[in-house]
Amino acid sequence: MPAQTIIMSASPAPVTAAPHAATGETLFWEGDAAERLYRIESGIVRGVRYTEEGERNIVGFYFAGDMIGVPVAGAYRFTAEAVTDVTYTAVLLDRLADDVRSGGAARLFETVQTELGADELHSQLLCRHGALQRMCAFISGLYRRLGGATIEAIAQVDMADYLALTPETVCRSLKKMRDSGVIAMPRHNRIDVVDPGALAAMSFQ
Amino acid sequence: MPAQTIIMSASPAPVTAAPHAATGETLFWEGDAAERLYRIESGIVRGVRYTEEGERNIVGFYFAGDMIGVPVAGAYRFTAEAVTDVTYTAVLLDRLADDVRSGGAARLFETVQTELGADELHSQLLCRHGALQRMCAFISGLYRRLGGATIEAIAQVDMADYLALTPETVCRSLKKMRDSGVIAMPRHNRIDVVDPGALAAMSFQ
DNA sequence: CGTTACGTTGACTACGATCAAGCCGTGTGG
DNA sequence: CCACACGGCTTGATCGTAGTCAACGTAACG
Incomplete structure (x- = not known):
C-alpha cells in the first residue's frame, strides 16, 4: 500500500517534514485514479509496468526535482516504487490547475517535462x-x-x-x-x- | 520549409479550408521555438529525430485527432513530416492556456495525451x-x-x-x-x- | 525511358538470450 | 552466534536470431 500522506490544503506556516517512503514502498499504482502529482525531493524512484505476459518493465528512473504522476485518461501511467528512501511533495491536481491559470502558456508544460523527457530518453536508449x-x-x-x-x-x-x-x-x-x-x-x-x-x-x- | 499557415485569431463564421501539407513536407522542426500545437485532421504524420551519429529515428506516427508539437524547454521535441497529404489545425499556445484556464484540471493534460501515449507505445514496442x-x-x-x-x-x-x-x-x-x-x-x-x-x-x- | 529509392532474397556472422552452476551479501531463525 | 536460505550477482558454454553485405527486382517520378 502506498503512503497516503498529502500536503493539506491551507497550513502555510510550519512546514511539516516532507512525506516519506521507505525503500521498496509504492508511491502510487498504475491504473489508479490520479488525484495528485509527486515532486521528488530526495532519493530515487523507479517507474514500473507489467506486460500482459507478466514481464516487468521499468519505464524510467526519477530523481530529486522530478515531477511524476501525470495521468492519461485520469489514471497513473505506471507504478512508482521507492528504490531508496524517498522524500516527496504531493501536489493536488486542482491546485496545479490554479498554478497554470496564473502562470500562463510557459508554465503549461512544465509539469509534464519530466515524464516526457524520461520517455524520450528511454526510447533513445532502446534504439x-x-x-x-x-x-x-x-x-x-x-x-x-x-x-x-x-x-x-x-x-x-x-x-x-x-x-x-x-x-x-x-x-x-x-x-x-x-x-x-x-x-x-x-x-x-x-x-x-x-x-x-x-x-x-x-x-x- | 514548413507551411506557415495558422488559424487567425477571430474569424468564427466561415471556416476556411484547413491548412494543408503535401507528402514529404515538414510541419515543424525539432529544436524550433514552439509557438503552436498541431491538431491533425486527416492523413499521417511521422515524428523524426536524428541522433548525434546521424542515424534517423522515428519516434512516432500520428493520425487524425492527434495533437502534436508539445514543447520541452520551449522547443519542439522532434521534426514532424507528412507521410501522406495532411490537413491540420494550428493552435496557438496562448490560446491553449486560455482553454486550460476555463477547463480546469481535467483538461490540463488532454493536450499532452497524444505524445505521452505515443512515447509509451514506442517504449513498449521496443521492449x-x-x-x-x-x-x-x-x-x-x-x-x-x-x-x-x-x-x-x-x-x-x-x-x-x-x-x-x-x-x-x-x-x-x-x-x-x-x-x-x-x-x-x-x-x-x-x-x-x-x-x-x-x-x-x-x-x- | 532512364534514374532513383525502396523492397526482396540469400549467405554468412556476430551478438545477446538461454541454460546451468556457483558465488556472495544480507537477513532470519534455531 | 552460527546455520541457513534467499535474492542478486558472476561466469561459462551453447544456440538462435537479427544484423551485415551483396545482388537483384520492382515501383515511382521526371
Whole structure:
C-alpha cells in the first residue's frame, strides 16, 4: 500500500517534514485514479509496468526535482516504487490547475517535462543496437543527470528491465566497462564514473 | 520549409479550408521555438529525430485527432513530416492556456495525451524481444488505432527506423506474417489485416 | 525511358538470450 | 552466534536470431 500522506490544503506556516517512503514502498499504482502529482525531493524512484505476459518493465528512473504522476485518461501511467528512501511533495491536481491559470502558456508544460523527457530518453536508449552502447549511454545519462561521479543503489536487475537486456548481459557489460577503465565498482551496487568522456564516446559505438 | 499557415485569431463564421501539407513536407522542426500545437485532421504524420551519429529515428506516427508539437524547454521535441497529404489545425499556445484556464484540471493534460501515449507505445514496442513480435505488435496497434483492416502509405524503411530493426528484417517479418495468413499485402505499401486475433496473439511471443 | 529509392532474397556472422552452476551479501531463525 | 536460505550477482558454454553485405527486382517520378 502506498503512503497516503498529502500536503493539506491551507497550513502555510510550519512546514511539516516532507512525506516519506521507505525503500521498496509504492508511491502510487498504475491504473489508479490520479488525484495528485509527486515532486521528488530526495532519493530515487523507479517507474514500473507489467506486460500482459507478466514481464516487468521499468519505464524510467526519477530523481530529486522530478515531477511524476501525470495521468492519461485520469489514471497513473505506471507504478512508482521507492528504490531508496524517498522524500516527496504531493501536489493536488486542482491546485496545479490554479498554478497554470496564473502562470500562463510557459508554465503549461512544465509539469509534464519530466515524464516526457524520461520517455524520450528511454526510447533513445532502446534504439541503440549493442548492449554495451546501451549500458554506456544509460550510465552516462545518469552521470549527467545526477551531476556526480557516483551512482548508487540501482540494482543490475532493474537496469536489465529498463534497457530490455538480461541481467547476465548487464553484468557482462559492466565488466567490460570496468576492464576498459571507464568505471569502477567498489561494491556491487555502486558505480564510480572514472572517465566520463570515454563513457560518452562508447555510447556511440 | 514548413507551411506557415495558422488559424487567425477571430474569424468564427466561415471556416476556411484547413491548412494543408503535401507528402514529404515538414510541419515543424525539432529544436524550433514552439509557438503552436498541431491538431491533425486527416492523413499521417511521422515524428523524426536524428541522433548525434546521424542515424534517423522515428519516434512516432500520428493520425487524425492527434495533437502534436508539445514543447520541452520551449522547443519542439522532434521534426514532424507528412507521410501522406495532411490537413491540420494550428493552435496557438496562448490560446491553449486560455482553454486550460476555463477547463480546469481535467483538461490540463488532454493536450499532452497524444505524445505521452505515443512515447509509451514506442517504449513498449521496443521492449519486445523478437522482430516478429515487435512487427505484430506494431501492426496490431495500427489496426486498433485506425479502426480498420487496411494500413497504407507507411514505408517499410519507416517501420524499420521506428522499431529499431533493419529494412531487411522488416521485410522478412512481413513475409512470415503473409505466410501465416494473418495479413495480406496487395501492394508493397498496403497491409490488410486478415486475422486480428492471431496478429495480437503473435505480439506476445 | 532512364534514374532513383525502396523492397526482396540469400549467405554468412556476430551478438545477446538461454541454460546451468556457483558465488556472495544480507537477513532470519534455531 | 552460527546455520541457513534467499535474492542478486558472476561466469561459462551453447544456440538462435537479427544484423551485415551483396545482388537483384520492382515501383515511382521526371
